[in-house]
Amino acid sequence: MKPTGSAPRLAQGLVRSVVPVLLALLVSGLIMLAIGAHPLDFFAGVWKYGITGSNWQRSLSLMSPLLIVAIGLIVAFRGQLWNLGYNGQYLLGAVVASGLGPMLFAVMPAFLATIIVFIVAILAGAVWSLIPALLKARYGTNEIITSLVMSFIAVGVVNLLIKGVFKDPGTSTPQTTVIPDTDLLPYIPGTEIHIGFVLAIVLAIVAQYVLSRTSFGLRVDIFGASPKAARHMGLNSTWMVILLFALSSGLIAFAGSIDILGQFSYQRADWDPRYGDAVMPLVFLARFRPVAAIPFVAFYAVLATGGTLASQQAGLNVDFLLVIVGLILLFMTVTEYIGERRRLGQSYLPPGLRRSLPVPLRAESERTPV
Amino acid sequence: MTIAGALTTGDVISLRGITKAFPGVIANDDVSLDIVGGQVHCLLGENGAGKSTLISILAGMQQPDSGTVAIGGEIVDISSPKVAVDHGIGVVHQHSTLVPAFTVLENLMLGETGVMLDKKRAAERLAELADLLGVQIDPHVLASDLGLGQQQQVEIAKAMWKGSRLLILDEPTSMLTPQAIEHLGESIARVKAQGLAVVLITHKLREAYAMGDCVTILRGGRNVGTIGVDELASYTEDQARDAILAAMFGDDLAAAGESASELAGAAEATLESRSIDADTRPVRLELRGVTSRASGRDVEAEDVTLTVREGEILGIAGIDGHGQAALAEVVAGQRSASSGAVIFDGADITRSGVHSRQQLGVRYVTDDRLYEGTVGSMSVALNLVIKRIGQRPFWRSGRIQPKAVDTEARRLIDEYGIRTPSPGTRAGTLSGGNIQKILLARELTNGARLVVVNKPTYGLDLKTVRLVREILIDFAAKGGSVLLLSTDLDELIELSHRIDVISRGRLVGSVVNDGAGTAEKVGQYMTGAIEGTDR
Numbered sequence: 001m002k003p004t005g006s007a008p009r010l011a012q013g014l015v016r017s018v019v020p021v022l023l024a025l026l027v028s029g030l031i032m033l034a035i036g037a038h039p040l041d042f043f044a045g046v047w048k049y050g051i052t053g054s055n056w057q058r059s060l061s062l063m064s065p066l067l068i069v070a071i072g073l074i075v076a077f078r079g080q081l082w083n084l085g086y087n088g089q090y091l092l093g094a095v096v097a098s099g100l101g102p103m104l105f106a107v108m109p110a111f112l113a114t115i116i117v118f119i120v121a122i123l124a125g126a127v128w129s130l131i132p133a134l135l136k137a138r139y140g141t142n143e144i145i146t147s148l149v150m151s152f153i154a155v156g157v158v159n160l161l162i163k164g165v166f167k168d169p170g171t172s173t174p175q176t177t178v179i180p181d182t183d184l185l186p187y188i189p190g191t192e193i194h195i196g197f198v199l200a201i202v203l204a205i206v207a208q209y210v211l212s213r214t215s216f217g218l219r220v221d222i223f224g225a226s227p228k229a230a231r232h233m234g235l236n237s238t239w240m241v242i243l244l245f246a247l248s249s250g251l252i253a254f255a256g257s258i259d260i261l262g263q264f265s266y267q268r269a270d271w272d273p274r275y276g277d278a279v280m281p282l283v284f285l286a287r288f289r290p291v292a293a294i295p296f297v298a299f300y301a302v303l304a305t306g307g308t309l310a311s312q313q314a315g316l317n318v319d320f321l322l323v324i325v326g327l328i329l330l331f332m333t334v335t336e337y338i339g340e341r342r343r344l345g346q347s348y349l350p351p352g353l354r355r356s357l358p359v360p361l362r363a364e365s366e367r368t369p370v
Numbered sequence: 371m372t373i374a375g376a377l378t379t380g381d382v383i384s385l386r387g388i389t390k391a392f393p394g395v396i397a398n399d400d401v402s403l404d405i406v407g408g409q410v411h412c413l414l415g416e417n418g419a420g421k422s423t424l425i426s427i428l429a430g431m432q433q434p435d436s437g438t439v440a441i442g443g444e445i446v447d448i449s450s451p452k453v454a455v456d457h458g459i460g461v462v463h464q465h466s467t468l469v470p471a472f473t474v475l476e477n478l479m480l481g482e483t484g485v486m487l488d489k490k491r492a493a494e495r496l497a498e499l500a501d502l503l504g505v506q507i508d509p510h511v512l513a514s515d516l517g518l519g520q521q522q523q524v525e526i527a528k529a530m531w532k533g534s535r536l537l538i539l540d541e542p543t544s545m546l547t548p549q550a551i552e553h554l555g556e557s558i559a560r561v562k563a564q565g566l567a568v569v570l571i572t573h574k575l576r577e578a579y580a581m582g583d584c585v586t587i588l589r590g591g592r593n594v595g596t597i598g599v600d601e602l603a604s605y606t607e608d609q610a611r612d613a614i615l616a617a618m619f620g621d622d623l624a625a626a627g628e629s630a631s632e633l634a635g636a637a638e639a640t641l642e643s644r645s646i647d648a649d650t651r652p653v654r655l656e657l658r659g660v661t662s663r664a665s666g667r668d669v670e671a672e673d674v675t676l677t678v679r680e681g682e683i684l685g686i687a688g689i690d691g692h693g694q695a696a697l698a699e700v701v702a703g704q705r706s707a708s709s710g711a712v713i714f715d716g717a718d719i720t721r722s723g724v725h726s727r728q729q730l731g732v733r734y735v736t737d738d739r740l741y742e743g744t745v746g747s748m749s750v751a752l753n754l755v756i757k758r759i760g761q762r763p764f765w766r767s768g769r770i771q772p773k774a775v776d777t778e779a780r781r782l783i784d785e786y787g788i789r790t791p792s793p794g795t796r797a798g799t800l801s802g803g804n805i806q807k808i809l810l811a812r813e814l815t816n817g818a819r820l821v822v823v824n825k826p827t828y829g830l831d832l833k834t835v836r837l838v839r840e841i842l843i844d845f846a847a848k849g850g851s852v853l854l855l856s857t858d859l860d861e862l863i864e865l866s867h868r869i870d871v872i873s874r875g876r877l878v879g880s881v882v883n884d885g886a887g888t889a890e891k892v893g894q895y896m897t898g899a900i901e902g903t904d905r
Binding site: 233234 | 724741768
């Protein structure tokens with residue numbers, strides 16, 4: 001019953017990761033039927049607009065911010081720090097690119113300006129995370145609450161900036177100046193995929209290596225497994241919380257700046273793609289392994305790219321994509337629960353259900369002699 | 371005085387074929403026994419023998435997979451703790467369940483179901499029970515102000531509050547001073563005289579024949595031997611001991627040999643460490659007026675001054691939670707000292723952290739071996755080198771060197787006899803004894819000069835207890851110094867050259883362990899400090 005070799009364990013991990021996705025797609029299909037939409041049309045649409053023609057390039061472009069957000073979440077989650085301030089952190093990074101970018105591109109070479117934008121974006125994210133990190137390290141405050149609240153504040157600050165100092169004086173709508181195509185991130189030769197995609201893949205591989213092969217990765221894992229053990233081993237937990245939060249938040253802000261410089265070229269007030277909401281269940285499916293997150297993020301990128309048009313054609317709201325993500329999360333929890341019980345050699349049935357079964361239905365060994 | 375539902379002598383609670391399995395382990399396997407009113411029934415067995423599961427079933431906290439419980443011939447289904455109380459089954463757990471901020475009376479009335487609190491009637495009931503137990507309990511004292519012996523008396527009163535026919539005591543003596551154990555024995559005798567049945571769980575043989583009328587021995591979840599009332603009465607003490615030992619260890623008895631009776635607490639403990647001439651040895655560790663500070667709510671060490679010499683084992687006796695953890699951590703460097711100085715080999719290390727102390731040879735075997743001492747989700751090999759993260763040869767420029775780690779792990783696994791399928795096995799899947807060996811292997815090798823051990827044998831099986839103690843004695847014999855914090859007096863007496871007594875974070879007395887009477891002296895310091903006559 002207990003898998004011992006690495007091959008069965010890998011297979012089991014794969015099953016536990018893929019099954020929830022399949023179940024979520026199945027049930028979302030049923031929901032579509034129930035509300036009068038055609039699931040087959042929808043899924044065909046996803047395939048058509050997400051992959052065929054040159055659409056796969058759009059999907060890969062979307063992967064770049066998603067994957068970097070995923071890595072940022074993984075870094076924090078491995079240390080059992082639940083950084084839920086991703087939306088605000090992402091927008092902070094984005095606004096650095098869309099606000100500061102045009103000013104810098106005007107006065108210096110694009111290459112240099114891009115580097116500066118990235119550095120400032122990462123720093124902005126990292127500094128923003130200091131408050132929840134310090135509160136957590138010093139007073140043990142729940143970082144889920146503080147990072148979430150800081151995210152709301154960040155969203156507000158970003159909107160104020162776009163409506164204020166970063167507003168493009170040339171238009172009446174509150175948005176930043178459009179960065180000219182020549183200053184944006186270059187494409188991978190022969191495609192329309194910006195090099196942010198390459199950066200994201202490289203980051204995933206580096207993060208995987210650092211987390212699994214180095215002493216730093218081991219320290220993070222010890223800290224995540226038990227802060228008490230970390231203290232016993234002589235790790236400085238205050239420093240660890242601050243560092244992990246800064247790394248996580250900095251990476252997510254980096255994703256925002258890449259998305260602006262690679263894809264959007266300007267930013268409107270009240271725009272919030274909420275990538276983190278969609279990515280979060282995926283990093284759990286990938287068991288906090290950056291490289292394992294790549295296929296899941298790719299799957300979602302196709303779903304999101306194709307799904308936007310497909311959902312309109314199938315008569316659904318775009319928000320239906322989040323329903324699918326929610327279902328993945330739900331089935332993931334169920335699969336995990338059943339998997340754990342199976343591993344422990346227990347019955348699938350919860351004890352309460354077993355007890356209430358009439359005696360003849362129970363297995364012989366479970367029967368109580370009277 | 372009448373006790374509701376009391377058994378007439380000879381009335382019986384019968385357990386028949388009780389079986390209870392948990393994932394991977396059968397805790398009770400077809401256990402049958404009779405508990406008779408007016409008798410003290412001792413339940414003996416090692417850790418993990420199934421004693422606790424059996425009483426949780428009697429107390430309604432667990433339901434058996436099969437088997438029946440009958441009271442006076444009538445089969446009952448004890449489906450919840452409330453049902454157990456209604457049947458007059460009361461349990462006194464090993465650890466206090468009193469609410470510290472409540473008075474004795476309030477604690478006793480916690481289970482009352484009426485809308486209004488009837489304090490007058492409760493006070494009467496308490497007086498009645500105090501009279502029965504032969505103790506004096508002030509109903510208006512806060513539970514937190516009670517000594518441990520008194521707390522236990524209140525717990526017994528609480529267990530008998532609704533009228534009892536069966537009183538279950540789970541290792542009641544494990545944290546008591548010798549004096550308090552005597553009081554407890556008197557109370558048990560009085561309860562018995564009232565016709566109640568008493569189940570006494572212990573792992574110390576001498577308590578079994580001092581207090582018990584009959585004995586049941588559990589091993590590996592099975593009832594492996596019962597000595598009836600007449601039988602036990604007809605035995606001499608030696609015969610009883612041999613019979614119990616044979617049942618407890620079975621075929622292992624020969625292997626356990628001479629030490630078996632010692633292990634089972636059959637006789638008084640005596641010093642087993644090689645005696646040393648302390649005055650000639652250089653001082654290894656010195657604490658000068660050390661007061662610790664942490665953000666938690668633990669009892670802190672207050673103004674602690676002590677010395678440990680080369681090759682010496684200094685025991686720290688005291689009731690659990692009286693600042694032992696703070697003292698251990700302040701020496702290990704995990705907790706900072708707000709005043710005073712920590713001197714190691716003549717150098718002041720008050721300000722240095724865990725890592726540099728580790729390098730100097732200050733080691734710490736924590737009492738929380740599962741969640742603090744090891745990382746259960748990581749391999750045995752990693753756990754063995756985990757305190758040397760980033761150091762050569764296990765890491766080179768930040769990269770882990772699996773071969774070097776594996777070699778070192780195999781060496782330590784061999785040397786300390788850690789039973790693990792492979793170095794790559796997750797540490798959390800090993801037994802408590804093997805996890806403790808991982809800790810000892812990690813802390814005692816690679817230049818260890820002083821080791822702080824906190825409750826090193828707590829919750830281990832008897833063979834591993836023996837082994838751990840031998841490892842510590844051996845370490846001291848080779849010139850290492852040991853600061854041994856323990857709540858087990860027998861252990862302290864067996865190992866320590868000197869014993870200091872800690873109470874509320876302060877050292878309140880020191881006893882040189884040089885022969886008979888040490889336990890009593892330590893006990894006096896403990897009672898004097900805690901159940902203070904001046905209060």
